[in-house]
Amino acid sequence: MSAPATVGPVKVRRATKSSWIGLAVIVPILIVLALGPYIISRGLQQNLVILFSLIVLGTMWNLLAGYGGMVSIGQQAYIGIGAYGLVYIADSLGIDPFLAVPVAVIIAGLLSLPISFLAFRLSGGYFAIGTWVIAEVVRLITMQIDAVGGGAGLTLTALNVLSPGRRIAYVYWLSLAAVVIAVLVTYLIMRSRLGLGFTAIRDDATAAGSLGVRVTSSKRIVYLVSSMGCALAGSMIAANTLHITPESVYSVQYSAFMIFIVVIGGMGTIEGPIIGAIVFYALQQWLSDYGVWYLVILGVLAIVVVLLAPRGLWGLLSLNGRIKLFPVGYRLVNPLERFAVVKTKEPAA
């Protein structure tokens, strides 16, 4: 590489042409979705809530694994805590359900900190099973608590003061807001110093540590955020289905769903889990007549993607990361040499 004879004032840019186009596409879609309750049927709204919760879950799992490098199969612990938190706080304590959601999310966040000290003693695949054991312990303890219905579960009644149409619309808006919050928080984290640190950790954890990146505390922050996001999704699921049992909300199936969504969509990108959730949801609907076979197909698909196309669907669609809807990287732009765009570190796998 020969340095240009004259180097002008170098600018750092973050937005790209594709990200401006992305913004121009996303905003109208969001506006249309926000009008959903006025346009679409209640049944479709409830189905979209399921899709939205999958997007939130995928985004949160991606934050954990795609950026933080932590494969967890125990995030259902927080889904359950969010679901039980909402129902218990709203029904038994009589707090407004829409206030109960953030309270449940904060409780999940507070619980995730001490849990992280246990889980972080393990790494790699053992971290994965360790988080699963912790989720099982939370489930087994929930089943022993009579105040939350033991093994039979709970039914959310606090929303019954609303007419069914209103209830469904409010839950729909809440879920749409949750998607926006989850994606926005991920985007802001990855744009921040923390995100840069994760890119460094991904490339070389030891070197990053020696340069002052606080590896463990960075991971803990991401674990906290991801747990809160999963609790948010859990409360959406509870508000949508109205009845929860330990078997349903603490199901390890949720971890399988999250992994498939992120792996198929594209790990380590913000767009990937969104695409992955849409594809996953479509496959789930399409293959629902085939019973357990849809999970066989998804499992095979996930293995193929991991081995042959590790960047997932978004990796293929974005031409190996050249298109970015969410600009989280840095680009150096030399105004004298318009075509000499030097790419620097980008937080993408």
Next chain:
Amino acid sequence: MDWLNAVLQGLLLGGLYALLAAGLSLMFGVMRIVNLAHGVLAVVAAYMGYFLVHNFHINAFLTLIVVIPVMAGIGWVLQMGLFNPSLKSGGLAPILVAFGIAVVITNLLQAFFTADTRSIDAGMLGVQSIQVTDTIYIGVFPLITFVVGVLVIAGLQVYLNRTRDGLAMRAASDDKDAAQLMGIDNRRIYAKATALAIGIVGIAGVFLGIRTQFSPTYGDATLIFAFEAVIIGGLGSLWGTLIGGIVLGVAQTVGAQINPSYGVLFGNLVFLAILAFRPTGLLQKAVNS
């Protein structure tokens, strides 16, 4: 006397957990692969045993003559076809591939065998017991399981220390590039290790099927128990895995003695306590890299 009995039963149960955990320990030791499909592979072996006993009326223990080599073959194929390529991809690929395998096999079992629970009929040997005192009986089958567990761990230890392949596995574990330079074909030695690990899972699975009711999703609990035995005992130590299995078994039976629904929870809590207060496990290798 009930308590002593619970401890004794737990100790014998520990033999089964050690048997289940040995393969997990071996694969991690040699390749740093945490095989998330480990539990469901044990269930596959249990179904194989069930199928042979049910359809051909073979003695439950004789099914091992078929089950062990078939499971070892499955292990070989999985390693050559999926795990070796995933190790090349690096990063999170091995964990994700293993997870995918677990989900695929679990649901295939569900499709072919339905979600009904089954159990392998081992005839008289499955129910016979030896009277020790007036109130304490030891089941013949749990005793056999325990002895086989100890023998397998001991045999594996000898294999890793004395045989050419065992030494190659340890060499590849310590430094895979250097091992390759010394003429070891890592891919083949990995496949041998996985074949051995899954062959042992074959024994564990058939024993599991004789001991308890199983269904396609039973692999989840099996994986968790095997993993807990490995961590309680200490990563990298086979004898530790045996101790870990025993500690887990005793914790479960003693917990169940307090309240039948506390068994699994107690085992999990003992595991978490070890993780909190002695994260290297009970018998961590003296020298750890």
